[in-house]
Amino acid sequence: MVQEDIANLSLRQLAAGLGxxxxAVYRHFADRDDLLAEVARIGFERLEKQFEDAFDMTCPPADAPEATFRLRRLAEAYLGFADTEPALWRLIFSAQAEPFRGITPPEGCGGSYQYLPAALLGLHQTGIIPTQPxxxxxxxxxxxxxxxxxxRAGLVPGALMPLTELATEVxxxxxxxxx
Amino acid sequence: MVQEDIANLSLRQLAAGLGxxxxAVYRHFADRDDLLAEVARIGFERLEKQFEDAFDMTCPPADAPEATFRLRRLAEAYLGFADTEPALWRLIFSAQAEPFRGITPPEGCGGSYQYLPAALLGLHQTGIIPTQPxxxxxxxxxxxxxxxxxxRAGLVPGALMPLTELATEVxxxxxxxxx
DNA sequence: GACTTATGTTAACGATGATAACATTTTGAC
DNA sequence: GTCAAAATGTTATCATCGTTAACATAAGTC
Known part of the structure; x- marks a missing residue:
């Protein structure tokens, strides 16, 4: 788990840490923002992986409970990431990482942006919600x-509720x- | 409207701008974080003022439409702030401003934290929602x-929907x- | 073997946050 | 009004930071 806020990471300290x-860093990254963007990108990939694990896209949900379960798992993955890696989470969704445009725009809603709509569609298909989302x-x-x-990643850390419970409720x- | 991200504000530039x-800045603020915390505090006060203007706490809502209206106005104030002052918004709710503990903890839920519960209570009192929130x-x-x-303050700026519409919908x- | 590419080095620059030492003004008590 | 204290400013200086330039070296290609 990344402890301190990554955005405060010093390029020099990082380099020193790597001995x-x-x-030398500039042989691999254009500048500090580029480095942070890469960290954010990798973090985002991990988040995506969590989505992938949580959510089987290959087949539509069999029944209503499964459709519900999928949304719950998706929420759990999302919330869990913010919970266990708050600093990385903040970096990913911060303006700092904005230079990395690959994350931010939900244009075609591909990649990670497909899971939530798919989950909602599953809810509709199994009759849980009446209208096509x-x-x-x-x-x-x-x-x-x-x-x-x-x-959860900031103002109201883990306090009020255990993760799975919160995910279920949300x-x-x-x-x-x-x- | 504050344009660039305030968190990137240089203490020296600020001082130079003030001539x-x-x-000299250190006669008024302990350090940069303290300065940012103060900016965040003032920003937060402005947000609170918006809440206050949007939401009459002195009397309970007369009827269901008014109770609904109050929640809508509250959402509009909240969203409107993120919309018109995204940089200040981000500062207020960022880890940068966290040293200023006056903002973050919703302990007794006083100050700004009273409005939302009050709005929900109004919804219950006028019969819109069945259970005591x-x-x-x-x-x-x-x-x-x-x-x-x-x-709205970051990934999905104003694009999809005009503010009032979004507030109503939320x-x-x-x-x-x-x- | 020569050339290119990848990758590293040290040295330096300007900007930044911060502190120290010192000067000036404001203020308030007597 | 005097005068000490508090408030507020100054310049000089420091370490750190991101960044660039100039140079070195190892690996791989022709």
Whole structure:
């Protein structure tokens, strides 16, 4: 687990830690922002991996409980990441990492941005929510989960609730909001 | 509107902008973090003022529409701040400002932390939501609004929806999630 | 073997946050 | 009004930081 905020990482300290001169870093990264962007990229990949593990995209959910379960697991992956790697989480979703444009824009909603809509669609397909989920539904669901994760990564750390419980609750409430 | 990210503010540049030496700043602030904390504090006060203006605490809502309206206005204030002052918003809710403990802890839920619970209570009192809202209800509502604001202040700027529309929608969905 | 590429080095530059030592103004008590 | 103290500013200096330049060396290619 990354402890201190990565954004405060000193390029020189990092280099020293690697037993290498500061200038050597510039053989691999254009500048500090580029380095942070790479760290963010790798962190994001790990998050994506969590999504992938949590969520089987290959087949639609068999029944309503499974569809619910999928959303819950997705929320758990999202929240869990914010919980166990708050500093990395903050970096990924910070303006610092913004130079790395690969993360930020949900243009075609590919990559990681597919899971949540897919989860919502599964809820619809198994009859849990009445209407075909649209972009706004997805944005709200994302807001709720992202907000919970953000609060957990910062203002309201683990205190109030164990992770799985929170994930379950958030998923339930998101579903309720779509009914 | 504060344009560039305040967290990147240089103490020296600031001092120069004020026509004063850099060292003079240290007569008023312990260090850079202290300065940022003060900026965050003032920003937070402005946000609180918005809440206050948006939300009349003196009397309970007269009827259901008014109770709904209050939550909507609250969401609008929250989202509006993230929308018009994204950099200041980010500073307030960033780890940078964390030294200023006055903002972060929702211990007694006084100050700004009273508005959202009060709004939810109003929804219950006017019969919109069936159960007396508890801390978890408030936390979820906060998550949803905070998440929407966070996304709007960063990853998903103003694009998808005009502000009032988004606020209305978020409020509606939050209410739905509590039914 | 010569040339290119990748990767490292040291030395230096300017900007930054911070501190020390010193000067000046404001203020308040007597 | 005097005068000491507090407040507020100054310049000089430091270590650190991101970054660049100039140079060295190892590995691989023709």
């Amino acid at each position: 290498v001169s500061a200038a 649209n972009e706004r539904d997805a944005l709200f669901a994302w807001s709720a989960i992202h907000g919970a994760a953000t609060l 998923a339930e409430r998101v579903i309720k909001s779509l009914k | 004063v030496s850099a060292a 508890n801390e978890r209800d408030a936390l979820f509502a906060w998550s949803a609004i905070h998440g929407a604001a966070t996304l 409020a509606e969905r939050v209410i739905k999630s509590l039914k």
